[in-house]
Amino acid sequence: MKKINATPSDLAIVVFNKFKNLKNQSHKPSEKILVNLFENLFYASLKTEENDFIKVTITLINSENPDPRPPKRIVKDRWNIINLEETIEFNVKNIVKLSKAADPWSSSLAVDFDKNGNLFIWGLIDQSIHYQNYLHHESETGPEQPGLFQTSITNIGTLLVIIDYELIATLKQNILISKYIDVFKFGKVSDIVKSHSKKLIDEVVEYLSNLSDFEKETWNNQVNILWTQTISRILIRIQNYHHGGSFIISKSKNNDLDIKHKIQYGRLYNALKNKIAFSIENSTISDLIYEHYLDDESERDIPVELYLDESISNNNKNESSSELKGAIRFVASLSCIDGLVVLDDQLKVKGFGAVVKNFNLPEEVYISKTARFSVRNLEPIKPNHFGTRHRAIFSHCWGNVGSLGFVISQDGDIRAITRIENKLIMWENIRVHHMNKSQKLKRILLNKRK
Structure with missing residues (x-):
């Protein structure tokens, strides 16, 4: 859902409605409080501090009872609040000043x-790096989130509201987005991505030979998830550059492209293969140790060779994760040069700085409002409405059926593009971060049903 000419007040209404059915009403912010909160953050986002744009995250959290339900086991890297000796008025000037001491990757206010x-x-809340790592698909688990919700200034005039790990809404200047399309989970984009990841599944089949059918299916799903996350991570990295970028994933010969810098970079695919292979190996050995040597009735010692095998496989898995992270950042950095980054259907880079030789555009592009293709959910728009970066992707995808294009605008908007039958389809506001349904909101819904 997208609203044009929106204001911080509209964002406040969306967030307030999410919490209106809270069973515990004792510390729920009113709509007026939320308007004040978002207006101050919005105006702060228009400022600079020491010539830097403002980036900060705030957590709305009860100062008298900030941790009402702590877990039985407190992990070492759990969040902690560092109290300020004196409270500070929440206004634009103070937000701007404190933002320099509260990098979103390290802390929140x-x-x-x-x-x-x-x-x-x-106060300030530390250990935010683990939250950010999870959002950016760089860790497999995410820590519990303190407070009621988090709001981040991510760009000029841009506010993002998250409850736990559920993205509630984003205000981008005058546009309010309260629904993101998960194209990687449903529909044509998902189908294309899964067809590409099948090549990797076929290559790691030897590691699955001794597993049950259920385990094989589980690992096949993991390959699809990892493949999707890798594309999402590339998109997020390009988005974080704030200069825009684009890339295509295509198995065509790219005869319509003039690739300025041709390369052959296959490390991203190899890193994916290593990650899956070593993960399967480590999981298999760990399960063997647990089943035969660590259950309550077993009194046998773990063989040294088996223990070493697990240690080595775990080390290999961690190394492959680091390799994958480095490869993703390398590929994303290629977008810093004008032109398309060109990848094949195994995510192997064929070149960058590519331009279309001759534009071949359809009469109309169709914006899809849902992940799944449905004619009634299409909105036509003329391709000339967009800039060169978009039109280059339009042209290539229109002329090469099965190609998948992604465009990241300077303002951070991410769009996916492909051809379906005789229509060129584009999805806006696609979901790329690691998001889950909020446990807080689940409790709210359960309480409402009771």
């Missing part, structure tokens, strides 16, 4: 409101 509805900053 703890914000609360008093009985009169006045907002104030009362």
Whole structure:
């Protein structure tokens, strides 16, 4: 869902409606408080501090009872609140000043409101790097989130609201987006991506030979997930450059492209293969140790050779994760040069700085409002409405059926493009971060049903 000419007040309404059915009403912010919160953050995003754009995350959290339900086991890297000796008024000037000490990858500002509805900053919350790593698909598990919700300034005039790991809404200047399309889970884009990842599944089949059918299916799903996450991570990295970029995934010969810098870079695919192979190997050995040597009735010692095999496979798995991270960043960095980054259907880079020799555009491009293709959910638009980067992707995908294109605008918008039958389809506001349904909102819904 997208609303044009939106304001921070519209964002406040969306967030307020998410919490209106909270069973515990004792510390729920009013709509007026939320408007004040988002207006201050929005105006702060328009400022600079020491010539840098403002980036900061705030956590709305109860200053009198910030941790009402701590887990039985407190992990070493769990979040912690560092109290300010004196509270600070929540306003644009103070947000801008404190943002320099609260990089979103390291911490967030703890914000609360008093009985009169006045907002104030009362501390900082550390260990945010683990939260960011999970959002960016760089860790497999995410830590619990403190407070009621988080709001981040991610760009000029851009606010993003997350409850736990569920993206609630984004305000981009005057556009409010409250629904993101998961093209990697459903529909034509998902089908294309899965057809590409099948090549990797076929290559790791030897590691699955001794597993049950259920285990094989589980690992096949893991390959699809890892493949999708890799594409998402490339998109996020390009988005974070704030200069825009584009790439295509195509098995065509690319005769319509003039590739300025031709290369053969297959390390991304090899890293994916290593990651899956070593993960399967490590999981198999770990399961063997657990089943035969670590259950309650077993008194046998773990053989040294088996213990070493597990240690080595675990080390190999970690190394392959690091290799994959480096390969992803390498591929994303190629987008810093004008032109397309060209990958084949195994995510092997064929070149970058590519331009279309002769534009071959359809009369109309269709914006799809859903991940699955449905004619009634299409909105036609003329391709000349877009810039050169978009039209280059349009041209290639129109002339090469099965090609999949991605465009990242300077303002951070991410679009996916492919041809379906006789229509060129584009999806806007696609979901790329690691998002899950909020446990807080689940509790709200359960309480409502009761």
